[in-house]
Every structure is written in structure tokens, then in C-alpha cells.
């Protein structure tokens with residue numbers, strides 16, 4: 001087993017806007033309307049991609065596979081730029097170029113262009129410039145197979161061919177890429193499963209693409225956490241109440257995670273209490289007065305909660321309190337019977353943190369457009385919805401959405417979701433401290449969860465995250 005990052009990684013991405021195919025086209029059009037020539041933008045894109053390739057794959061033989069559209073156009077630029085740097089480059093065309101820019105770039109490539117059928121010898125590196133953000137259908141199986149055989153390693157230009165830009169769907173048996181070079185901006189398929197798993201690494205080739213100010217989707221980024229200052233007390237650092245039930249361990253994970261994320265005061269309400277470590281955790285017997293304290297900053301409910309009448313009464317009590325609340329696990333099952341309207345009883349933000357099964361039970365089948373499904377769920381419920389998984393999608397009722405990088409797969413183990421719930425609760429409790437809103441608070445929590453998992457390392461168990469959180473939060 002390897003402790004290093006063998007799951008897909010984003011590298012050096014500073015521009016965190018994520019654009020759909022249509023938004024990318026609109027941004028390009030804005031440039032062209034402003035007088036930039038399309039071939040100049042393509043030259044910039046191809047040169048930027050070639051510079052990245054030259055640095056990382058020095059000395060390898062290259063085979064550039066060009067499609068008929070502008071992705072193929074990028075391919076011709078890359079071939080020329082690599083040849084000028086001394087690389088041995090062959091170019092293969094799937095079909096003649098169809099766009100003006102691609103035609104122009106093919107004309108500037110002075111070497112031979114082979115037909116796909118004629119390629120016998122694979123190269124060390126095959127560059128997939130077949131299809132990019134203009135892909136409209138699945139990749140033909142024989143083409144996928146050809147691509148797999150064309151190089152010992154592959155690099156995808158903008159997107160791996162066969163992936164759907166806006167959903168991350170990827171049909172068929174598509175080959176893996178050592179590198180994907182996103183052109184101008186990240187697209188949803190760079191972050192969403194399964195497409196995101198087709199690349200070991202994803203980097204961004206910078207071009208002068210203007211990012212529309214009203215774009216609504218972005219990559220989850222490091223949160224701006226404020227350190228405590230001498231004037232703080234336990235209540236200014238946030239009081240979190242965690243309401244547990246039948247399985248007390250799950251609620252303990254949430255409560256201790258809330259503590260380790262920096263909450264000033266965490267209270268755990270249970271059906272029975274005992275004195276145990278950590279002694280700093282205040283354990284109380286559940287009754288409704290637990291929720292009567294005006295100093296409560298946020299509430300978490302769900303981990304370890306069964307579907308009994310008592311549990312339902314607890315959830316009803318939480319939903320009546322005008323304080324930020326996160327609902328997970330058992331609370332989501334109960335919410336199904338209470339009805340989503342209950343989330344709107346008070347003005348304070350509500351956060352739902354379902355995994356796929358819980359999501360489907362509450363909102364219906366996810367289908368193959370995870371992002372659209374989560375956005376719709378947030379809109380209809382009025383809550384911030386965080387769909388957990390290898391790449392986590394978060395949506396706010398106002399249409400804003402965010403996607404995480406791919407999380408360490410070691411997180412797929414019991415109890416890690418309970419930990420996330422606790423972190424969410426603390427970030428909600430600390431909204432005034434850090435000066436962010438609930439949508440940002442949830443992103444902060446997911447980011448901390450991923451970083452804590454990296455810190456905890458392979459074969460982590462949920463309890464390890466609790467300890468890893470301490471350093472993670474301190475360094476955020």
C-alpha cells in the first residue's frame with residue numbers, strides 16, 4: 001500500500017472558477033467580440049499546454065491525436081510547439097478539421113499527418129486532442145481502444161475524450177491519463193466522478209479567458225479561518241449542541257469533531273450519560289430545555305439517531321429553533337416523514353449532509369447529473385445540500401454550488417460522516433467569527449475534513465480524524 005497521493009490530484013490550481021461548456025463558449029465569445037482573433041486564443045492555449053507537457057515529459061516521443069473541432073486545433077498547435085522544442089512528434093488526424101481556427105492550425109503544422117487506421121507503432125506519450133468541451137456523444141469503443149494503445153502514457157487536452165463536460169459522465173471503457181490539461185478554466189468533468197478518475201493529475205493551462213463575474217460554480221478552496229484572539233471566550237468561539245440517540249458512539253464522533261474543529265463549548269445531549277473522556281465534552285440527558293439556551297450557535301442532529309418517536313420529537317424540537325442546524329444520517333430519514341417544508345419553519349440556515357442513498361430517499365434518483373440533482377435539491381428544500389462521495393457537491397438554495405477535489409479514498413469508512421457533521425456544526429457556529437455565510441461554512445468543513453483525512457493517512461479510522469483535525473484547523 002502506498003501512503004502517497006495515488007488518487008486523482010489537482011495541481012497548482014489557483015483560479016477556482018468552474019465553467020460549464022456554455023459558459024466557456026460565452027467567455028471565449030466575449031473575447032472575440034472584443035477583437036481577439038480566435039486563432040490567437042488557440043495559439044495561446046496550445047502553447048501553454050505544450051509548455052506544461054515539455055516540462056513534465058521531457059525527451060519522450062509524442063503522438064498527437066487531433067479531432068475535427070477546436071480541441072484538434074489545440075492539438076496541431078501543441079505538435080508544432082513540441083517539435084520546435086526538439087521533441088519527436090507525430091500527428092494523427094481522426095478527420096479533417098472543420099473549424100476555421102483548426103484548419104489554420106493544421107496548415108501551420110508542416111510535418112506529415114497520419115490517418116488513424118495507419119498507426120502501428122505507439123509513442124511513449126499519446127496526446128488526446130480528439131474532443132474537448134464540444135463533445136456531444138460517447139466515444140466510439142474502437143476509438144477508445146485505439147487511444148489506449150497509442151501511447152504508453154496519455155495526456156488529455158482540456159478533457160479526456162469520451163467525458164461529458166458538464167456532468168462528469170464517462171461512458172465506455174476509457175483509458176486513463178497521466179495528465180489532463182484544462183484549458184482556461186476547470187470544467188465540472190475535471191472534478192466529478194467518474195470523469196475525474198480518468199486522470200492521475202489535472203493542471204490548468206492559463207489563457208486570457210475572462211471568468212464571468214456571475215459564474216455560480218467553483219472548486220472548494222481553503223477557508224479563511226480567523227485565529228482566536230485574547231478577547232474571545234468559549235461562547236464567542238461558538239456553542240455547539242449535538243443531539244444523539246440510540247447509537248451514542250456516532251454522536252460522540254460528531255461532538256468531539258466539533259470540539260476539535262475549534263468550537264468554544266460543545267454539549268452532547270443523550271438518552272443516558274456517563275463520565276468519560278474527553279472531559280471537556282459536556283454530556284447531558286436529553287430534554288427540550290437543552291435547546292433553550294440563547295447562547296447556542298449551532299445544532300447537529302442525526303448521527304446515531306434511530307427512527308423512534310423520541311428521535312422524531314428531538315428533530316421536531318431542533319427544527320423549531322432559529323439557529324443554524326446540520327441534519328445528517330437518522331435525521332435525514334426522519335425528515336422524509338416530517339416533510340421538507342419543516343426546513344423552512346425558521347429563518348436560520350439548514351444543512352443536509354446525505355450520502356447517495358440518503359439523498360435518493362429524500363429527493364429521488366440522482367441520475368447521471370450529480371451537480372444538477374444537488375442544485376435542485378437545495379432549491380426545493382431551501383437548505384444547503386452537501387452530497388457526500390469521492391467528489392462532494394455542495395449547493396445553496398440560491399444556485400451557488402461548489403465541488404471538492406477528489407477526497408482520499410480512505411475516508412470511505414464508518415463514522416467519517418459523523419465527524420464531518422461535527423465539523424459542519426462548528427463552522428456554522430463560527431460564521432460570525434470567520435465572517436462567512438453558511439454556504440462558505442459548509443465548504444470550510446468539507447475542506448478541513450479532506451485535509452484531516454490526508455493528515456490521518458492510509459487505513460484511517462474515523463477516530464483518527466479527530467486528532468488530525470487539531471493540526472489541520474490550526475494550520476488552515
Ligand SMILES: NC(=O)C1=CN([C@@H]2O[C@H](COP(=O)(O)OP(=O)(O)OC[C@H]3O[C@@H](n4cnc5c(N)ncnc54)[C@H](O)[C@@H]3O)[C@@H](O)[C@H]2O)[C@@H](O)CC1
Nearest residue numbers: 041042045069070071131132133134135136137138139158
Ligand atoms: N473556441 C476557441 O477558440 C477555443 C477552444 N479551445 C479548444 O476547443 C475545444 C472545444 O472545441 P469545439 O467546440 O470545436 O469542440 P470539440 O473539438 O471538443 O469537438 C467538436 C467536434 O467533434 C464532434 N464530436 C463531438 N463529440 C464527438 C464524438 N464523441 N465522436 C465523434 N465526433 C464528435 C462535433 O460534431 C464537432 O465536430 C476546447 O475543449 C478547447 O480544447 C481552445 O483552443 C481555446 C480556444
Ligand SMILES: [K+]
Nearest residue numbers: 128131157159
Ligand atoms: K481531449
